[in-house]
Amino acid sequence: MMSIGVNNGLDWRFRGQAWLAVAMALYLSVGGVLLDAAAPVIGTAAANGSFRVDSMTVKGNATLFEGVTIETGAVTSAMQLASGARMTLGAGSKGRIFGDHLVLERGQGQMDKLSSFRVEARGLTIQPETGNASGRVELSGANRVQVAAVTGSFRVLNSTGLLVAKLPEGASLAFEPQGVPTLTRISGRLEIKAGHYLLTDETTRVTTEVVGKDVSKNVGQRVEIRGAMDPAAAPASDASQLVREQNLRLLAQAGPAPAAAGSSSSGAGTAGASSGSGAGAGAGAGTGAGAGAGTAAAGTAAGTAAAGGGLLGLGVGTVAVIGGVAAAATVGGLAASGSFSSSTPVSR
Amino acid sequence: MPFGFSLLTLTQSRGSPGRDVCARAVGAACCLLAAIATATLAFDDWRARSQQSGEVLAAARHSGNDQYWLRLAALWPGDDRRALEAALADNPRNSDAWIKLAIAQEAATAKQQASAAFAQAALVDRQFLPAWSRANFAFRSADLPLLWSEGARAVTLAFDDLRPLLDLAERAGAEPETILDRWGDEHTPGGARLRRAYLDVLIGGRRWDDALLVARRLLNHPGSGEERTEDQRRLFALVDFQIDAGRSEQAWEVWQGLTGLAALPLSNGDLGHAPSGHGFDWRTRPSPAIVFRWRPGAAEFNFSGQQEDESLLLEQPVVLNAAPRSYHFSSKIRTPGNDDSAQASSAFVWSLEWPQHRPLVLQSGVSTTIRTPPSGTRQIPAHLRLLYRRPVGAAPFVGRLSLGPVELTPADPDIEATGG
Numbered sequence: 150m151m152s153i154g155v156n157n158g159l160d161w162r163f164r165g166q167a168w169l170a171v172a173m174a175l176y177l178s179v180g181g182v183l184l185d186a187a188a189p190v191i192g193t194a195a196a197n198g199s200f201r202v203d204s205m206t207v208k209g210n211a212t213l214f215e216g217v218t219i220e221t222g223a224v225t226s227a228m229q230l231a232s233g234a235r236m237t238l239g240a241g242s243k244g245r246i247f248g249d250h251l252v253l254e255r256g257q258g259q260m261d262k263l264s265s266f267r268v269e270a271r272g273l274t275i276q277p278e279t280g281n282a283s284g285r286v287e288l289s290g291a292n293r294v295q296v297a298a299v300t301g302s303f304r305v306l307n308s309t310g311l312l313v314a315k316l317p318e319g320a321s322l323a324f325e326p327q328g329v330p331t332l333t334r335i336s337g338r339l340e341i342k343a344g345h346y347l348l349t350d351e352t353t354r355v356t357t358e359v360v361g362k363d364v365s366k367n368v369g370q371r372v373e374i375r376g377a378m379d380p381a382a383a384p385a386s387d388a389s390q391l392v393r394e395q396n397l398r399l400l401a402q403a404g405p406a407p408a409a410a411g412s413s414s415s416g417a418g419t420a421g422a423s424s425g426s427g428a429g430a431g432a433g434a435g436t437g438a439g440a441g442a443g444t445a446a447a448g449t450a451a452g453t454a455a456a457g458g459g460l461l462g463l464g465v466g467t468v469a470v471i472g473g474v475a476a477a478a479t480v481g482g483l484a485a486s487g488s489f490s491s492s493t494p495v496s497r
Numbered sequence: 498m499p500f501g502f503s504l505l506t507l508t509q510s511r512g513s514p515g516r517d518v519c520a521r522a523v524g525a526a527c528c529l530l531a532a533i534a535t536a537t538l539a540f541d542d543w544r545a546r547s548q549q550s551g552e553v554l555a556a557a558r559h560s561g562n563d564q565y566w567l568r569l570a571a572l573w574p575g576d577d578r579r580a581l582e583a584a585l586a587d588n589p590r591n592s593d594a595w596i597k598l599a600i601a602q603e604a605a606t607a608k609q610q611a612s613a614a615f616a617q618a619a620l621v622d623r624q625f626l627p628a629w630s631r632a633n634f635a636f637r638s639a640d641l642p643l644l645w646s647e648g649a650r651a652v653t654l655a656f657d658d659l660r661p662l663l664d665l666a667e668r669a670g671a672e673p674e675t676i677l678d679r680w681g682d683e684h685t686p687g688g689a690r691l692r693r694a695y696l697d698v699l700i701g702g703r704r705w706d707d708a709l710l711v712a713r714r715l716l717n718h719p720g721s722g723e724e725r726t727e728d729q730r731r732l733f734a735l736v737d738f739q740i741d742a743g744r745s746e747q748a749w750e751v752w753q754g755l756t757g758l759a760a761l762p763l764s765n766g767d768l769g770h771a772p773s774g775h776g777f778d779w780r781t782r783p784s785p786a787i788v789f790r791w792r793p794g795a796a797e798f799n800f801s802g803q804q805e806d807e808s809l810l811l812e813q814p815v816v817l818n819a820a821p822r823s824y825h826f827s828s829k830i831r832t833p834g835n836d837d838s839a840q841a842s843s844a845f846v847w848s849l850e851w852p853q854h855r856p857l858v859l860q861s862g863v864s865t866t867i868r869t870p871p872s873g874t875r876q877i878p879a880h881l882r883l884l885y886r887r888p889v890g891a892a893p894f895v896g897r898l899s900l901g902p903v904e905l906t907p908a909d910p911d912i913e914a915t916g917g
Contacts (some may be wrong), residue, residue, distance in 0.1 A: 190637055193600055197593075199657075206658040209626045210600060212633045227571070229604050351537065 166469045179458045191248040192230035200226045207377025219246045221256070234266040239287075244270075257287035258265065270294045272308040272326050273474065278302055278315065292328075297321040297478055304352075311472040312389040314353035322353070333357070333392045336373040336400060339364065345385035352469040354477045358384040361390060371400045392496040400460070518652035541565070548572070565586035570597060577601050577632055592622030596630045599870040603634065612638070619647070625654040629662070636665050644669060645679045652680045654689040673699070681711075683718040686830030689728075696731050700738060700777045708735055709747050716754035729755060736776035740814050749816045762815045762824065763881070763905040768796055772811070782809045787885075805884065810845075810898075811883040815905065817851075819872040823908040825862040828883075829901030832894075838862035844885055844894050851879040866908055881905065 194200070195210040199219040202211050202214055213219075219226060220243040226234045229244060238244055242256025251258060255268040260268060261283045267276035268286050271294050282301025288294055298316040305324065314322055334358055335350040337407045346364045349356045354492040359374055376394040384391040384432060502834075527786035537559075544556035545565040550572040557565035566584030580597040584591055586867070593916070599614030605859035615634050618627040628651040635643035648662055666676045671693070681691040692714055699708035712735055715728045732755050739748035755776070756764065764777040770778030772793040779796070781789045790797045795851055817824065827851075832841040847859040854870045869877055883900065887893055 193633070193637075195597065195600060195603070201641045202661065203664075205660040208629060209655065209662060210596065210630055210633065212637055229600070238757065295513065 168449065178261040190231070191215050191246065192228055192232075193229045194219060194226050196221065197225040198222070212288070213246060214248055216245060218243065218254075230266070231265060233350045234263050235261040236402050237261075246350070247445070252489040253286055253288060255288060256312065257279050259285045259299075261284070264365075273313070273324055274306040274310075276304050276306070284316075291396050294323050294326075295321065296324065296326045297479075305474075305476075306476050309472070312355055313471045314355060314473045314476050317354070317393065321479045324477050326477060327470070327473050329473075331470050331473050331475075332375045332395065333390075333472075334373065334375045336371070336469065337391070339368050339374075340385060341368050347385065347388055349470065350469045352478055353471055355390075355471055356388045357471070358388035358391045359394055360391065361397065363397040364394055367397060371402050372493070373398045373400055387429065389468050517748070528674065557583065558576065558729045560821055561587050563591050563594060567594055567597070569839075570594075570601075578605070583910075592618040592624075592627050596627060597620065599630070599634065600670055608638065609724055617726045620651075621748070623649055623654075625656070632662065632665060637668055641669060649680055649685060650872060652685065652691050655690075659691050660698055661697055663698055673710050677714055679713065681714065689718075689720050689724055693724075693727060693731060700731070703738075703742070705739055705744055705747065709739075709751070712751050713754070716751070722853075733775045740776070740878075743809070743878065745814060745816045746876050748814075749777065761906065762817055763903060765879075766904055768794055768900070772796070773778040777814055777816075779811055780814050781811055784808060795901055797899040797900070799883075799892045800885070800896060802893045804893065806887040806893075808885045809882055811900070813881050814882050815879050817869050817877045817879055818907075819869055819875055819877050823868045824865055824905055825864065825908045826859055826867050826905050828861055828903040831899045831901070833897055835896050835900060841894060844888055845892065845898060846884050846886060848882045848884055849879055850882065851877050855876065866914060 171251045173267055186255075190212055193210060194202070194207075194213050198207050198209075199208050200222060201207065201218075202213075203217050212222075213228060213230070218240055219228065221240055223240055225240055226238045228238070230236070230246075230248065232248060236246070236251060237259040239257035242258060243254045244258060245252040245254065249265060250267045250269055251260070253268055258268065258472045260266065263277040263282050263284070264280040267274055268276075268284075271292065272284055273294050275284065275294075275296050277284070279301040282303060283299040283302050284301070285297045285299060296303065296316060298320050299317050300318055301317055302320075303423060304312060305315040305316065305322070307313050307326065314324070327412070333370075334347055335353075335355075337348045337351045338350075339359070340347050346359045346368065347356055348359050361376065362376075364374075374392065374394050376392040376414065379391045379393055382391040392413070410487045468475050470476070528649055539560070541556040541560040544552040545560075545562070545568055547553055547556075550569060553565060553569045553572060557569050558563070563584040566580045566587065570580035570584070572769050573580060576596060578601045581594050581601060582837075584594040585598065588594070593620035594884045595614050600610045600620065602608075602611035602614055602822060604859075615627070615631040619631050630645035632644055632651055635641070635647055641892065644666070648666060651662055652659065654694075662680075663676065666680070672680075674904070675697065677692065681688045681695060683689070685691075690713055696708060696711045696715065701710060712732055715732060719725050720728055732751055736752045736755070739745070740741075741753065752764070765772065765779055770790065770793075772781055774780045782791070784804065785800045785809065787808060788799040788801075789810075790799070796811065828847065830842055835841040842862055843860075845861045849857040849859065849860055849867065851857075851870065859865050859867075885894065
């Protein structure tokens with residue numbers, strides 16, 4: 150029997166990854182050419198049982214072609230792409246696989262060694278920010294997408310390509326595209342840089358430029374801002390978008406921990422006073438305390454209601470809304486769960 | 498009973514106290530060893546189910562269980578080859594490990610090693626999965642001879658869906674004829690299943706010309722028993738689909754092959770068997786107000802009087818030769834129990850409907866000569882329909898209509914058949 154130590158094994162892992170990346174590139178450039186030009190092969194899929202490829206039941210393993218739909222049953226299915234990316238679809242999952250992206254339609258997927266590969270789910274695009282990233286994406290409920298960055302960091306974009314969240318290694322967030330025009334809602338410490346007021350949201354880590362009459366007097370404060378995104382305006386260089394403040398609320402100075410594996414930003418919005426434009430948001434961030442009495446203008450109220458209505462279960466106090474997508478840190482989410490369920494037999 | 502307990506029981510019946518003590522000690526030691534071994538196995542199994550690769554690795558190293566190595570390989574994505582090699586060192590007949598190793602080797606562009614591993618899997622396990630896996634490898638390696646040979650083996654061994662294999666062959670650019678020759682040959686075990694599966698694929702893809710090729714094979718080499726019934730079911734469906742797609746000539750070819758009926762335009766004209774509702778046989782249109790009943794040589798319709806003023810009673814798709822051909826048409830219609838049978842019969846007309854021409858209305862019970870309209874094609878698809886049309890001013894028909902044999906035969910001396 151071969152002698153393999155744990156540490157030794159982990160060393161292989163890192164050496165192997167670099168080696169395999171080179172090897173897969175060669176495979177693509179040399180081996181791939183040999184393949185039939187009419188049938189672009191993008192990799193292979195394997196499972197300890199049967200799965201479905203384009204509605205056909207396949208046993209054990211299959212060749213993957215551009216755009217095929219993979220559907221797993223009771224067992225997970227691992228896909229090895231010629232690009233070097235590796236994906237595992239959880240049991241009861243479904244997705245359409247392409248050479249450079251996966252469209253997850255149902256269930257959950259784990260992605261390893263992603264560099265230029267992305268995952269699309271319910272209008273969101275999840276792409277690695279750094280090379281060799283690994284992450285998990287899970288669809289739940291009617292509209293929710295949970296994303297966990299296991300290794301490396303990820304960016305989440307909405308359907309128009311706007312950045313809605315950044316996930317550092319170990320972070321896990323739940324997203325719900327709102328489907329209706331929704332006010333942006335971000336929380337964090339207000340800063341000024343080169344004459345621009347910036348706020349990096351504590352949940353999503355997205356930096357936004359903020360303009361509004363209450364902004365300048367609250368620099369350095371921890372605030373929650375609601376407002377409308379101005380897609381036509383060019384934001385400051387450090388920001389991904391510009392938001393016109395409609396309501397600003399002071400928050401407790403001690404902010405929550407940033408979105409991380411198993412963490413909950415439950416401290417957000419526990420105190421403070423509404424100020425400014427008079428368009429107090431009716432939802433009051435779930436903690437009440439008289440903040441933001443329901444005097445919202447119709448548009449604001451509608452936006453807030455839409456946001457609140459779509460955010461059930463996300464933990465209203467922790468929610469950010471950016472680019473029409475609500476985001477919240479998950480408690481014991483995918484990152485905490487550790488792995489997929491699998492019926493892989495381990496005994497003989 | 499465990500060995501230790503047996504020994505204890507045995508020693509209890511023996512004489513010398515010294516020997517008893519010794520035997521009991523040996524028995525107890527055996528029990529202890531067995532318990533330790535069991536606990537160790539259970540512990541290894543528990544560790545092997547962990548998500549931590551270190552735990553699984555320890556279990557695999559300790560137990561030498563190839564399945565634990567496979568588990569470890571799954572936990573080390575992209576770096577699974579050494580775990581798989583360890584699994585194979587423990588159990589060289591584990592075809593699953595060979596296949597997984599082959600896939601990993603292939604991903605690492607070690608094509609020679611991958612090929613050898615796939616071959617080894619096929620050698621130690623003469624079942625479907627190694628053959629299917631190797632056929633896939635052959636496809637990815639553009640090794641067509643290997644694809645054909647392993648595919649044929651997979652066809653022989655397959656119990657489930659053959660469509661993925663057909664998909665592979667088609668993606669390799671193979672023509673349907675070639676696929677049928679290689680895998681769907683009547684001498685190939687499983688060939689009939691493949692032909693059937695292929696016909697399903699082609700019908701599903703509305704690839705009528707290719708479907709016709711497979712249909713010809715099925716007709717030329719019919720199976721027996723249940724297989725034959727399965728084939729016929731598909732072929733009847735193909736005829737219907739072809740008719741619906743306006744491919745009456747091709748449908749007619751399959752229909753003739755299926756039914757073996759004389760090459761006349763009308764099928765089951767003598768109403769010798771109950772209308773099947775498929776292909777070129779009679780089709781009825783169920784209606785609560787008109788009850789249809791077949792008896793040998795006749796079709797009967799019972800009218801409640803609640804029927805629509807114009808109702809379709811019976812129809813059949815037919816294929817006629819284009820002009821200048823003519824046909825004799827006749828039918829026998831009776832309205833038993835009706836006082837004015839002639840007047841009642843006037844409510845029933847035949848309509849011959851063909852594309853791009855006005856329908857030809859034929860009085861029931863009257864022998865008529867039909868001249869087919871000019872057409873750019875050799876044959877004309879048409880529909881022969883029996884209709885009820887309430888005459889103006891007449892009360893709705895109530896009672897029974899009995900339809901006897903219907904004839905549609907070539908009138909030209911040189912015509913013996915259509916469809917040929």
